[in-house]
Amino acid sequence: MSKPLILVCNDDGITAPGIRNLTEVMNGIGEVYVVAPDSPQSGMGHAITIEKTLRCDPVVIDEGPQKDFSCSGTPVDCVKLAVNVVLPRKPDLIVSGINHGSNSSINVIYSGTMSAAVEGSLEGIPSIGFSLLDYSWQADFGPCKPFVDRIARQVLEHGLPRGICLNVNIPKADGPGYKGVRVCRQADANWVEEFDARQDPRGRGYYWLTGTFKNYDPGSDTDEQALKDGFISIVPVQSDLTAKGMLETLNKWSFE
Amino acid sequence: MSKPLILVCNDDGITAPGIRNLTEVMNGIGEVYVVAPDSPQSGMGHAITIEKTLRCDPVVIDEGPQKDFSCSGTPVDCVKLAVNVVLPRKPDLIVSGINHGSNSSINVIYSGTMSAAVEGSLEGIPSIGFSLLDYSWQADFGPCKPFVDRIARQVLEHGLPRGICLNVNIPKADGPGYKGVRVCRQADANWVEEFDARQDPRGRGYYWLTGTFKNYDPGSDTDEQALKDGFISIVPVQSDLTAKGMLETLNKWSFE
Numbered sequence: 001m002s003k004p005l006i007l008v009c010n011d012d013g014i015t016a017p018g019i020r021n022l023t024e025v026m027n028g029i030g031e032v033y034v035v036a037p038d039s040p041q042s043g044m045g046h047a048i049t050i051e052k053t054l055r056c057d058p059v060v061i062d063e064g065p066q067k068d069f070s071c072s073g074t075p076v077d078c079v080k081l082a083v084n085v086v087l088p089r090k091p092d093l094i095v096s097g098i099n100h101g102s103n104s105s106i107n108v109i110y111s112g113t114m115s116a117a118v119e120g121s122l123e124g125i126p127s128i129g130f131s132l133l134d135y136s137w138q139a140d141f142g143p144c145k146p147f148v149d150r151i152a153r154q155v156l157e158h159g160l161p162r163g164i165c166l167n168v169n170i171p172k173a174d175g176p177g178y179k180g181v182r183v184c185r186q187a188d189a190n191w192v193e194e195f196d197a198r199q200d201p202r203g204r205g206y207y208w209l210t211g212t213f214k215n216y217d218p219g220s221d222t223d224e225q226a227l228k229d230g231f232i233s234i235v236p237v238q239s240d241l242t243a244k245g246m247l248e249t250l251n252k253w254s255f256e
Numbered sequence: 257m258s259k260p261l262i263l264v265c266n267d268d269g270i271t272a273p274g275i276r277n278l279t280e281v282m283n284g285i286g287e288v289y290v291v292a293p294d295s296p297q298s299g300m301g302h303a304i305t306i307e308k309t310l311r312c313d314p315v316v317i318d319e320g321p322q323k324d325f326s327c328s329g330t331p332v333d334c335v336k337l338a339v340n341v342v343l344p345r346k347p348d349l350i351v352s353g354i355n356h357g358s359n360s361s362i363n364v365i366y367s368g369t370m371s372a373a374v375e376g377s378l379e380g381i382p383s384i385g386f387s388l389l390d391y392s393w394q395a396d397f398g399p400c401k402p403f404v405d406r407i408a409r410q411v412l413e414h415g416l417p418r419g420i421c422l423n424v425n426i427p428k429a430d431g432p433g434y435k436g437v438r439v440c441r442q443a444d445a446n447w448v449e450e451f452d453a454r455q456d457p458r459g460r461g462y463y464w465l466t467g468t469f470k471n472y473d474p475g476s477d478t479d480e481q482a483l484k485d486g487f488i489s490i491v492p493v494q495s496d497l498t499a500k501g502m503l504e505t506l507n508k509w510s511f512e
Contacts, residue, residue, distance in 0.1 A: 076301075150511055256406070
């Protein structure tokens with residue numbers, strides 16, 4: 001049997017330690033192509049590049065057997081380019097990450113890492129986004145690698161329905177190890193913004209976006225709770241955003 | 257009773273005809289602040305600006321009673337800045353658009369217009385994204401204005417739960433008028449990409465993203481079908497992306 005074809009992407013850029021560690025794990029599972037942004041794209045959400053041109057060129061980053069391509073666009077652009085231009089055939093699996101920092105709960109909608117996985121799922125390719133709850137460039141990815149390997153193999157074995165991908169978040173590896181894996185729902189959480197207002201050297205005002213994370217969700221079945229308890233969280237994520245529970249209510253309103 | 261406070265945003269930029277028409281309608285309903293991008297941000301999805309600074313300055317665009325602010329960031333940045341820095345209090349309503357072009361079905365996840373509405377809903381503010389199925393800068397927004405007015409007033413009257421906003425799409429005004437409004441679910445559709453590969457004057461390759469829209473959904477209750485039938489479509493959109501139907505299946509997999 002031929003090896004599975006695996007596409008690796010991320011949003012921290014092709015040289016980030018997270019994607020190099022993810023690539024290493026994937027090299028043990030299949031034939032790997034890395035198509036990733038040439039620079040950090042954190043917080044890019046599901047952005048695509050339609051007003052500008054895109055570059056996508058082969059590069060050599062390390063001595064691994066994978067093929068690396070550096071792309072000028074967003075994570076979603078990378079997936080589109082990979083699937084339509086770079087790869088020899090439709091991949092069997094797309095993995096995105098490992099992100100430096102959490103994409104749990106509401107972070108999923110701001111995340112370029114997760115948008116790459118969502119884009120893969122839209123094209124009918126089983127896709128997973130991985131994130132480690134550690135923003136440091138020196139983060140220790142070692143302890144989570146066996147779990148990343150296992151989750152990827154499970155997705156290859158079972159497949160995923162079109163339009164559904166997995167959002168995997170991994171606690172920081174600073175304790176006695178992981179307690180295991182928990183399948184969860186997305187916690188109802190949010191960011192409360194606090195803009196940092198400053199003045200430039202010419203006296204004109206500008207802002208830095210900053211904020212505090214707020215979890216409103218007391219549920220024991222959420223990703224936030226799983227992570228807090230030391231588990232790796234897996235949330236199945238869908239691209240159908242319809243709030244089905246609101247349809248009946250809206251039908252009673254007077255729109256005409 | 258004091259007038260409702262309304263925030264107007266978009267992704268086509270503060271001078272786009274769509275946002276000027278939307279502002280005109282909102283001026284008839286409440287006290288209006290426009291906080292919108294200084295340049296086109298189509299396809300920006302839920303992107304936020306965290307690696308760069310943000311500018312947000314008052315500008316005068318026309319002679320209307322609204323207060324206009326031009327912002328260097330994405331549509332989501334605009335909503336965050338407006339709510340946290342610009343507005344005198346939390347707004348009663350956020351309207352985004354009127355987008356030049358469709359945000360029906362899967363377009364919702366790529367859309368900066370809709371991401372502004374989603375961001376508003378996360379902050380607990382009733383929010384609506386409006387889009388006209390006409391990309392032209394000369395599009396005729398006249399015929400849809402009474403519907404935009406009516407939908408906004410209904411949302412002000414009834415409110416919306418936190419985390420849920422409305423995605424309103426409006427057919428191109430080239431027929432005998434609109435048949436009415438239909439509450440719908442998001443159609444299961446997708447873009448099939450066809451990259452346009454070119455060479456720059458120095459012989460290096462680049463790409464333009466292009467594609468064809470594919471509707472896989474035969475349902476009569478979708479936004480695509482409503483629009484095809486000449487109706488204005490309203491889809492309630494939620495920020496909880498959990499694919500609840502997959503939780504049971506995933507719990508049977510062997511992750512450890």
